[in-house]
Amino acid sequence: MTRCLDEGKLQSYFDGELPIDVMESVTSHLASCAACAAAARELEEESALLTTAFAAEFEASVPTERLRQRIDEAVLGDRVAYAQSSQKSGGLAAFFSGLLNFGTQRALGYASLAIVLAIAGIFAIVKMRTTSELANTAVNTTVPAPAPAPAASNQTNNTVAQATEKTSQPVPETVKLPVTVRPSHNNGVPAVAVKYTPAAPKPTPIKLLPGERSYLQTIAKLDSTIKSNKNSMRPALQVEYERNLAVVDRTIAATRSAAKSNPNDPDAADFMFAAYQSKVDLLNTIADARVGGGRGH
Amino acid sequence: MKKKWFAACAVVALIVSLTGPTLAHENTEGKPGEKTERSLAVDPQATVTLCVASGTLTVRGWDKSEIRVRSLDAAQIDFRRIDKTKDPAKPAARVDVMVLDKRSATPPRLDCQALASVEMEVPAGATVQVQTRDGDITISGVAGAYAGSQNGDIFIERATKLVEAGSVGGSIILKDSSGRVNLSSAGGGVEAINVRPGGPEDTFEVGTVTGDIQLERVSNPKVTAKTVNGALMMSGPLAKSGSYGLTNMTGNIILAMPADSSFQLNAKVSEKHDIISEFPLKYLSEPAPPAPAKTKPQPPAPKTPAPKGGGPVVAPIVVEKPAMTMPYVLRRVTAVCGSGDATISIASFGGAVRLKKI
16 A cells, blocks of 8 residues: 555544455555554544543533433423413513523523534534535545344355454454554543544444464365365365354454453464464365365375 | 278277277276375375375385375376475375366366265375365374364374374364374364373473363373363373463363372463362462552452362362352462472363263
């Protein structure tokens, strides 16, 4: 990758939305391109700034609940006042005078409503901006949609991205950044809160652990070797392959989780690498079996 | 009279013409139900390869310096010498056995594509390399054996120098053999009984994914056994100064050893699972848990109940798992039994470890 990265692609990179091979190329590009690394840092600072700005809202578990409660109380009070006033006088003039009658509860309600509208407006503007950038990125880089959850037994992870995704379900992979542009957590709030959309599950990016990439690349090569054989795999071999592959993938996922949560434990990483090696061995065996073996001399 | 003489000659000529080709290819072409057999003089330490697409392969070592191949299914059996120096005066040192059925015998002749079961005798000092896709393989009494089958079972006995066997779904059994050993099966079980080293460098390696591993009286100086999900069991006396590396990702590991065994134990297991030992273990040290990450302070790892710094001899000891809530913590145990002659390194991510006396 020689061209500089555009902002949309960088944002997608931080959000873990790029496929693993694109992730790797972006990582390598960031390591070699000072301009893009500076842009990445700038983007990180922007994200951190926004995160700090909205920290108070994000710290509360469900901020709109309090607002809704206060609004409900205000509306209820307003209705009671309106009913009382309509009983007394009635008419359009009384209605408008009632609206302009700022009691304590009504003032609080209006203020809360204004805050909600302001926050919603900011989110809408930012969302529109990032959505258009993502659309441009999708045209240029064919960012795939989040892969569907594979059916455990009858899915063979066929690409590096898929393999990685299976091993780290349910979140997709991203690669470790050359500079720490994105803190993993900030008081429980993701650093990229700019693009936070509560309706859709937000993929949490996971960094590849040191040494993991070479295994993934080897696995991808072996997998492509197996697939390059145009002859369909015999059913007995297919069944055995998928059964064992599912077991190995589950083990990789478990050991990877342990290694990730215990980053300073070399033994945890050793277990993960042993699991990866088991997969490499299995794929080697299957690749040899598919080729047909021959006499081997 | 002339007509009768002419008719007799014609009949004789017809008979001769029909029987001629059969005599010329004696023992090489088989009809259905007939045994096809070929023999060839070879070097006593020859290397012989045999491969078919499907069928049972049986290889036996014998005291003759020749190979003999038989098959009921093959249409043709040929030998192909692949010696580097093809001196016709010397017996063949490297031979490919070409087994051809009716389909694969027609040009272009397809190697390793025959559907045929084959029996073969080779010199006892020979090394054989046999391969079949579906059938079983049986090898006995040879020096070296390389065997591969996708779904068939492999049985090898009385190999003297080396054994390498691999299967995807079939099981592997090795008995009464010596030398360097490497066995692997993805889904099938692997069993090795009474295996000895031929020399100090002869290692024993076995690996499976879901298949069980059972080792009994394996005395090679270095034994490595790995499985992802199968059960791993080893029984028998330990080799003096032997090195045993046993890894089971999610299954259990069981070691059954004589009561007077002497070994040093280096075990790494998950906190969730037990290490149960019937042997008196003297704990040498307890490595400190890994330092917590700077960015993510973690609660300190719970202490294991094992005594630290060379505690007293305790026998038998059961290292019970402590009550804990952490998702994953590795427990490391370094202990010695007796004078610690052999070294046993055990790693189990999700299974228990049991040391039993026999």
